[in-house]
Amino acid sequence: MDKQILEESLASVGLPDDGLTVRFYEILFERYPDVEPMFQRDNKVQAAMLRTAIVSVIDNLDDGEWLTTNLESLGQRHAAMGVTAPMYEAVGECMIAAMTEIGGDAWTPAMTREWGEALSAVSALMLAGYPHT
Template identity: 65%
Template sequence: MDKILLERSLALVDLPDDGLTVRFYEVLFERYPEVQPMFSRGVRPQAAMLRTAIIAVVDHLEDSAWLSSTLGTLGRRHAELGVTEPMYGAVAECMIATMSEVGDPHWTVEMTAAWSEVLSAVASLMVAAYPDEADASGAA
């Protein structure tokens, strides 16, 4: 993964007051209104946490142990909240669309490709930590 490109593109779109991630949730809810009820506390706290998580992932791209551990924990938490595997694709789609919108006209195809790659990897690590169906039902 091209960490420099990811850092540069994130700097381009990282708006004050969690603006990127707040806008992301607006886009997500416009495109996928069925997920909005999962956010009963409102999006501001979630937007702040998401921004922090994005920055942390980019900062730790070369630390596979940190990524596996941190994203595994986050994945298990998301599984408990009812987040399904297809939702990760919707999140990636909406995040990249939001980044492209905010970064326009400076957003590039290369930036889209880099973020597609990293968001796919993040989703894979998170989903890999989901409990097995047998574990989830309490079966041995």
């Protein structure tokens, strides 16, 4: 993963008031309405938490131990909420759709590729935290 592309592209789609993550949830709920009941009623709070998580992951991209510990723990919490593996794919799809929409002509295939790789890696680490039965 190219940390510089991830940081620069995230900065390029950063909107005030967590606009990127707010738009992400709008797209997610439009495309996958069945998941909406799993989220808090106040989507702005959820959007702020997601933005903080994204920034934390990017900030710690070079710290494998931090990523493993924190993302597996986050995965455990998501498993307890009933989040399934296919939902992670939907999240990645909708996050990239929001970024592409906001980025407009400035959004590049390289940005899509790097974010696809990053979101897949995050998903894998989170799913590693799921209980094994």
